[in-house]
Amino acid sequence: MTVTVPFRPLDVAALRAETPGTAGLIHFNNASCTLPPRQVLAAVRAHHDREALDGPSEAGVAAAEAVQDTRRAAATLLNADVDEIALGTGGSQLWGMAFASLPPLRAGDRVLVGRHEWGGNLSVLHRVAARTGAVIEVIPCDSSGAVSPDALAAMLDDRVKLVSLTWCPATNGVVNPAAAIGRITRAAGVPYFIDAGQALGQMPVDVRALHCDMLKGAGRKALRGPRGTAVMYVRRGFLDQLDPPYVDVQAAPWQNGLPRLRADARRFEMSEAAVALQLGLGEGIRLALSLGLPAIRARITALAEQIRADLAALPGVRVHDAGTERSGLVAFTVAGHSAGAVRDALAADRITVGAIAAAYAPLDMAARGLPEVVRASVSVLTTEEECEALVRAVAAVARG
Numbered sequence: 001m002t003v004t005v006p007f008r009p010l011d012v013a014a015l016r017a018e019t020p021g022t023a024g025l026i027h028f029n030n031a032s033c034t035l036p037p038r039q040v041l042a043a044v045r046a047h048h049d050r051e052a053l054d055g056p057s058e059a060g061v062a063a064a065e066a067v068q069d070t071r072r073a074a075a076t077l078l079n080a081d082v083d084e085i086a087l088g089t090g091g092s093q094l095w096g097m098a099f100a101s102l103p104p105l106r107a108g109d110r111v112l113v114g115r116h117e118w119g120g121n122l123s124v125l126h127r128v129a130a131r132t133g134a135v136i137e138v139i140p141c142d143s144s145g146a147v148s149p150d151a152l153a154a155m156l157d158d159r160v161k162l163v164s165l166t167w168c169p170a171t172n173g174v175v176n177p178a179a180a181i182g183r184i185t186r187a188a189g190v191p192y193f194i195d196a197g198q199a200l201g202q203m204p205v206d207v208r209a210l211h212c213d214m215l216k217g218a219g220r221k222a223l224r225g226p227r228g229t230a231v232m233y234v235r236r237g238f239l240d241q242l243d244p245p246y247v248d249v250q251a252a253p254w255q256n257g258l259p260r261l262r263a264d265a266r267r268f269e270m271s272e273a274a275v276a277l278q279l280g281l282g283e284g285i286r287l288a289l290s291l292g293l294p295a296i297r298a299r300i301t302a303l304a305e306q307i308r309a310d311l312a313a314l315p316g317v318r319v320h321d322a323g324t325e326r327s328g329l330v331a332f333t334v335a336g337h338s339a340g341a342v343r344d345a346l347a348a349d350r351i352t353v354g355a356i357a358a359a360y361a362p363l364d365m366a367a368r369g370l371p372e373v374v375r376a377s378v379s380v381l382t383t384e385e386e387c388e389a390l391v392r393a394v395a396a397v398a399r400g
Contacts, residue, residue, distance in 0.1 A: 009295075010291060010295055010296070010299060010380060012299075012380070012381065012383060015037070015291075015380065015381055016381055016383075018037045018038045018039070019035050019036070019037045019038070019381055020035075020038065020041075021035035021036075022035060022381055024350060025350055025352060026349075026350060026351040026352070026386045026389055026390065027352050027379070027381070027382075028351065028352055028353045028376040028377055028378070028382070028386075028390055029352040029353055029354050029375075029377065030221065030222065030328070030377040030378065030379040030382075031170065031198055031221060031328075031329050031354065031375055031377035032220075032221070032354055032377075033220045033221065033227060034201075034220070034221060034222055034223075034224045034379045034381070035224070035379075035381065036224055036225070036226065036280070036284070037224055037283075037284075037287060039283045039287065040224060040225060040226065040280040040281075040283045040284050040287075041280070042283075043276070043279040043280045043282070043283045044226055044276045044277060044279065044280040045276075046279075047059060047063060047275055047276035047279050048276050050062070050063075051275075051276070059275070060273075060275045063275050063279060066279055066282070067087075067273075067275060067278050067279065067282075068082075069282055070087065070278050070279065070281055070282030070285065071085045071087065073282050073285040073286050073289065074087075074231045074233075074285055076285075076289060077200070077201075077205065077231075077285050077288065077289060077293075078205050078206070078207045078215065078231075078233050079205075079206040079207055079208050079209075080207050080208075080233045081236065083236065083263075083264035083265060083266075084207075084233050084234055084235060084236050084239075084264070084265050085231065085232070085233060085265055086231075086232045086234065086265040086266055086267075086268040086269050087229070087230070087231060087232075087269060087273070087278055087281070088216075088229075088230040088231075088232060088268070088269070089228050089229065089230060089274070090218060090228065090229075090230050091195065091197045091216045091217055091218040091230045092118075092120040092121070093230065094216040094230050094231075094232040094268065095120075095121055095124075095193065095195060095214075095216050095232075096124050097244060097245075097268050098193065098214045098216070098232065098234065098242065098268070099121075099124055099125075099128075099162075099193070100244070100245045101242035101243050101244045101245065101268075102161070102162065102191065102241070102242065103161075103241070104132070105128055105129070105132045105134035105161060106132060106133070106134065107132060107133030107134065108133065108134070108135070108159060109132070109134040109135070109159055109160075109161045110134070110135050110136075110137055110157075110159045110160045110161065111125055111129070111134060111135070111136050111137070111160070111161060111162045111163075111164065112137050112138075112139050112152065112155055112156075112160055112162070112163045112164070113125070113136060113137070113138060113139065113163075113164045113165070113363070114138075114139050114147040114164070114165045114166055114176055115138050115139065115140070115141050115147060115363045115364045115367060116147070116166050116169035116171075116172055116174065116176065116361050116363070116364045117164060117165075117166050117195075117361065117363060118166045118169075118170060118195050118197070118360070118361065119359045119360050119361060119362050121164060121166070121195060122136075122362060122363070125164075134161075137155065138363055139151055139152045139155065139163075141322075144174075144322060144323050144324050145172075145174055145322025145323050146174050146175070146176050146177060146322065146323040146324070146325075147165060147176045147177065147181065149177055149180040149181050149183075149184055152181055152184055152185075153184050156184070156185075156188050156190060160188075160190050161190070161191070162190070162191050162192075162193065163181065163185050163190055163191070163192045163193070164192075164193045164194075164195070165178055165181055165192070165193070165194055165195070166194075166195040166197075166361070167194055167195065167196050167198070167199045168196070168197075168198035168199045168202070168327040168329065169198070169329075169360075169361050169364060170197075170198065170329075170356065170360040170361055170375075171320075171331055171356050171358075171360050171361040171364065171365055171370075171373055171375065172320065172321055172322055172323075172329070172331055172361065172364060173304065173308070173321030173322070173323070173326040173327050173328075173329045173330055173331060174321060174322040174323030174325075174326060174327075175199075175203075175323060175325040175326055175327050176323070178194055178210050178212070179209050179210050179211065182194075182209075182210045182211030182212050183211055185211065186211040191213050191214075191238070191241070192211065192212045192213050192214075193212065193213065193214045193215070193216075194210060194212045194214070194215040194216075195216060195217075196215050196216065196217040197216070197217045197218050197221060198217075198221060198222070198327055198329060199217065199222075199327070200217035200218070200219075200221065200222060200223050200231065201221065201222030201223035201224065201284070201285075201288045201293075201296070202221075202222035202296065202297060202300055202327060202328055203293060203296070203297040203300075203327075204293040204294060204297065205293075207233050207235070212233075212235070213234070213235045213238040214232065214233065214234050214235070214238070215232070215233045216230060216231065216232040216233070217230065217231055218230045219231065219277075219280075219281040219284060219285075222288070222296075222300075222328075222379065222380075223281070223284045223285055223288055224284040224287065224288070224379075225277075225280055225281035225283075225284035225285070226276075226277040226280040226281060226284075227277075228274055228277050229274075229277045229278060229280070229281040231281075231285075232265065232268060233265070234265040234268070236264075239263070239264070239265065239267075242267075243261075244261070244267055244268060247259065247261065247267065248270050248271050248272075249271060250266070250269055250270055250271035251266065251267045251268065251269060251270065252267065291380065296380050299380055300327075300328035300378045300379065300380060300382075301326070301327075301328065303328070303378045303382050303384070303387055304326065304327070304328045304329070304330055304377075304378045305326070306384075306387060307330050307376060307378070307387050307390065307391065308321060308326075308330055310387070310388075310391045311330065311332050311391060311394060314391070314394060314395050314398055315398060316334055316335040316336070316398040317332055317333070317334050317335075317394060317395075317398050318332060318333050318335070319331070319332045320332060320333065320368065320370060320373055328377055328378035328379070329375060329376075329377045329378075330375070330376045330377065330378075331356070331373040331374070331375055332373065332374050332376070332394075333370070333372075333373055333374060334374065334394065334397055334398050335398070337397055337398075338355075338372070339355035339356065339372040339373060339374045340355040340372075341397075342355070342374045342394070342397055343355040343374065345393070345396075345397045345400075346390075346393050346394070346397070349389075349393055351389065351390055351393050353374055353375060353376045353390075354374070354375035354376075354377070355372065355374060355375075356372060356373050356374070356375045357371075357372050358370065358371050358372060376390060
């Protein structure tokens, strides 16, 4: 397998040497969680040790500026200002909080979503629509299988209260045209949310170029941060349209005898936070920035495209990725074998993949008649030899 990377080559061997999990595992479940590096682990452990020695509250106060450094790193990652950044425990938590902060939907209001929308976001939307009489409508895809900006433009009217896009889906390697959609929504004055869970740390993300009002993503995926961390961007000019459904003294400090919402994105943060995890997240973000997102993107793309080609050449294996631009996620099925059976067979060889149910992207999976897929997802740590091992293992399952 030959992979051509048109950017500054990354020292993958050095990165793997600083990642303990690579020693005994061939990890292709990066779309769920990527293996953490030593600097992330060290930051988390060091703060837990400090809590044990100095007291958790006291250690938190002492680390306040270091947590702010995590926000600064996130702002750099997204080309945002630090006051537009909030930290949370998970992407779905932040998305739900932002959505619940919008003006209430009413009967006849419309919410437009891409066909690949994350199932968790859809669950929130459907529950609200059932209570209010609002309508959820799906933006059609173009001939490549990506969400169509032209179709969106034709759907907009004054009843549309939100456009929500999952940029890189969980069950499909397509990369949707987030910036083109953002140009349309900004011109129409319609709020635009991006779920960037699979994009953060895998590709350059510029919220100014995306023209989004809110963007969120988890720290545990390509950013290589700890589980239980997430980042949200809220555009400064959009913030005043959002009234969080619940707050505490962090989000709304008391002033002159009354609580006042913060004037920055931290109105979505609570005073109770896992400081150690936030510090670990900062290390993961800074590592991604030091490597360069274009270089990361180039390597992941090249490896994933080779895997797609090699899997597609195997008898009985079908690749299910759409679009002309793709992420590092490869979705496939093996004839005669459930996704879970493929996952378990590969796990016996210490090769991890995901067995992903339709609920992860129910609209797209239903449209394509797929009850489940096997998901192999590449990271910056992945080697050509690991890709070859994956393909050999899948071939063995297909022959069996």
